[in-house]
Amino acid sequence: MADKQQPLPAFNVIGLTRQYGEGAAAVHALQGIDLQIPASALVVLLGPSGSGKSTLLNIMGGLDHASSGECWFFDQALHQFSEKALSLYRRQNVGFVFQFYNLMPSLTARENVELVTEIADSPMAADEALALVGLDHRLDHFPAQLSGGEQQRVAIARAIAKNPTLLLCDEPTGALDSATGRTVLKVLQQVNQQLGTTVLIVTHAAATAEMADRVIHFADGKIREVIENPAPVPAEQIVW
Numbered sequence: 001m002a003d004k005q006q007p008l009p010a011f012n013v014i015g016l017t018r019q020y021g022e023g024a025a026a027v028h029a030l031q032g033i034d035l036q037i038p039a040s041a042l043v044v045l046l047g048p049s050g051s052g053k054s055t056l057l058n059i060m061g062g063l064d065h066a067s068s069g070e071c072w073f074f075d076q077a078l079h080q081f082s083e084k085a086l087s088l089y090r091r092q093n094v095g096f097v098f099q100f101y102n103l104m105p106s107l108t109a110r111e112n113v114e115l116v117t118e119i120a121d122s123p124m125a126a127d128e129a130l131a132l133v134g135l136d137h138r139l140d141h142f143p144a145q146l147s148g149g150e151q152q153r154v155a156i157a158r159a160i161a162k163n164p165t166l167l168l169c170d171e172p173t174g175a176l177d178s179a180t181g182r183t184v185l186k187v188l189q190q191v192n193q194q195l196g197t198t199v200l201i202v203t204h205a206a207a208t209a210e211m212a213d214r215v216i217h218f219a220d221g222k223i224r225e226v227i228e229n230p231a232p233v234p235a236e237q238i239v240w
């Protein structure tokens, strides 16, 4: 009998596949993924280019559908969701951070974050979100007046301002030098620790694994290895 005290994981992924195209041209991006991610964990996904990391992240984020298998978010069966239900799921639960910040150049840092807080159900104030990422002194700056790392921190503030349960980050430090990347990782770790947000980071910067509770290694559309890290290090100590 199931242990009633056992909390549901944030994600329970069972036999997930994703195929692009048909026949001889088909790409089997995910070839049967089984995975559990506990709520409030910080998880890093590593693996060679084309191994399926972004494909899995996109399915977990409700941006894409699996070809077969199950993807549970707590008790919600994402694999059975309509486009409309996925859209609501994304709006209510998911913050996204990508390699490129996608800020509106004609809006200030505060206004970029307000774009999200105006349509979210229970947002934090834009100024509060920007203070959390250490940008309370840059509220009225435009993206062109900010460094790459600062722009990425605005993008993170925008993602967390709607108080998401889940923060999905695809190459968040990909466009940054290592020192600046470290400040961004520190913010992600802080969001995880202070807000309890489940954070998933896809990256090529293997040293990022040191700050994770759990590291998932991909190869050829499969999970090669999952490593639990009993003692994640503070992001500021990471060197790559």
Ligand SMILES: Nc1ncnc2c1ncn2[C@@H]1O[C@H](COP(=O)(O)OP(=O)(O)OP(=O)(O)O)[C@@H](O)[C@H]1O
Pocket (backbone or CB within 6 Å): 020, 021, 027, 028, 029, 047, 048, 049, 050, 051, 052, 053, 054, 055, 056
């Ligand atoms: N929309 C698509 N149409 C066709 N093939 C796709 C599509 N998206 C991804 N693929 C293919 O699926 C496979 C997995 O891609 P995915 O982007 O998930 O890999 P990744 O591990 O995130 O790679 P990277 O580290 O380079 O971002 C690759 O072979 C890729 O070319």
